[in-house]
Amino acid sequence: MAKHQSKTFRKKDLSYSQQVYLEVHDNCGLCGTPLDFQVVSHGALPQIKEMATCPNCQITTRQKDYPIH
Numbered sequence: 001m002a003k004h005q006s007k008t009f010r011k012k013d014l015s016y017s018q019q020v021y022l023e024v025h026d027n028c029g030l031c032g033t034p035l036d037f038q039v040v041s042h043g044a045l046p047q048i049k050e051m052a053t054c055p056n057c058q059i060t061t062r063q064k065d066y067p068i069h
């Protein structure tokens with residue numbers, strides 16, 4: 001019964017996202033288009049968010065939060 005919750009992802013998806021992760025440094029893992037990097041400020045919070053989006057696929061491939069000291 002515990003295996004039942006693996007329904008949300010399949011083994012095929014997992015290996016695919018691992019492949020994407022390797023390629024996601026500067027280019028879109030899906031189409032190879034150079035990623036569009038964006039840095040978003042949280043306003044009052046001492047934190048910024050880095051996002052990498054593909055202008056072709058319209059997907060966000062990376063999100064990372066940086067604390068500002």
Ligand SMILES: [Zn+2]
Pocket residue numbers: 028029030031032033054055056057058
């Ligand atoms: Zn893409």
